[in-house]
């Protein structure tokens with residue numbers, strides 16, 4: 302059983318050994334683990350590499366801050382002072398080329414912000430542009446609010462997924478808003494500044510509201526660099542809602558905290574009004590403690606994490622190269638996802654779950670054309686990752702032999 306050693310330790314070494322520990326999440330109602338148990342094939346030997354959280358421990362600084370606050374026995378109404386807005390403003394100042402605390406609206410989650418933005422800035426029946434494959438909640442949220450998703454499929458280029466700018470331009474003519482996901486889930490693309498400028502021009506041409514989901518912006522590898530589409534044009538900055546969060550970066554998804562950066566004062570005011578009415582800016586007091594410890598004290602943890610995830614990305618890259626022909630993929634530039642293609646295996650995620658007992662996200666959830674694809678979350682201890690990959694490889698070899 303994993304035990305956190307907190308007291309008496311002045312500073313932690315966030316090295317490979319820290320992240321290599323395999324932490325039992327049973328009894329914590331962890332969705333990633335409890336859901337696959339319910340599928341009926343779960344035992345201690347199944348590998349759930351699907352949902353977007355990490356099987357890696359957050360920083361000791363964050364755990365310490367939460368424990369310290371929990372030790373005080375009164376959890377009453379709590380002020381969310383400007384300090385929290387300032388923390389977000391400082392964190393995203395350079396990626397968004399200037400953020401003032403007043404631009405920041407706290408929100409319990411990115412998807413609530415996106416839903417709020419759609420409700421406030423579009424009307425029922427309006428069309429919303431989305432690049433596909435895409436994170437499924439974009440689609441369900443747009444539809445449940447009575448708006449219509451309009452999809453443009455990304456192009457499978459030589460080295461990476463590419464944006465179909467002609468398709469986007471055509472589709473945008475009927476749309477009121479555009480939901481961008483950058484870094485992109487599930488493909489792992491981190492869009493270049495040039496691509497963002499072309500998207501920004503297109504948004505201006507068609508007078509779209511821009512909703513930019515930037516929740517994965519802390520996961521960027523190698524030469525890639527995240528910049529927000531807010532920096533691509535004044536039009537987008539004035540017509541956009543830019544959603545950021547510490548929850549993926551610091552593994553705090555269950556704690557729920559994020560922010561919407563809204564530079565246009567009128568849009569900001571309307572969003573704040575709505576957020577107050579529905580309560581999405583009522584941030585939990587533990588989330589506030591976690592935020593402070595993440596952004597102020599967890600820099601060296603994050604450095605260690607990115608090193609570890611970079612190594613995990615390399616492990617999957619070598620696995621893809623070794624299985625070339627039967628498994629294909631572009632190397633992700635960001636996120637902790639590898640988007641894997643298994644040519645000619647329909648419903649591959651179901652086969653993998655039942656036959657290899659490795660649970661990945663079903664590609665069909667991201668696009669009806671992607672049932673031969675599956676999304677692998679490589680944010681887990683390296684032994685787990687390599688064991689899961691071995692199972693996938695041997696399952697694939699067995700299947701090829703049977704063909």
Ligand SMILES: Cc1ncc(COP(=O)(O)O)c(C=O)c1O
Pocket residue numbers: 353409410411412413436482486514516546548554558559
């Ligand atoms: C692209 C993207 N946006 C939003 C979310 C969910 O964010 P939140 O929990 O803050 O609503 C996820 C979680 O997987 C995601 O991948």
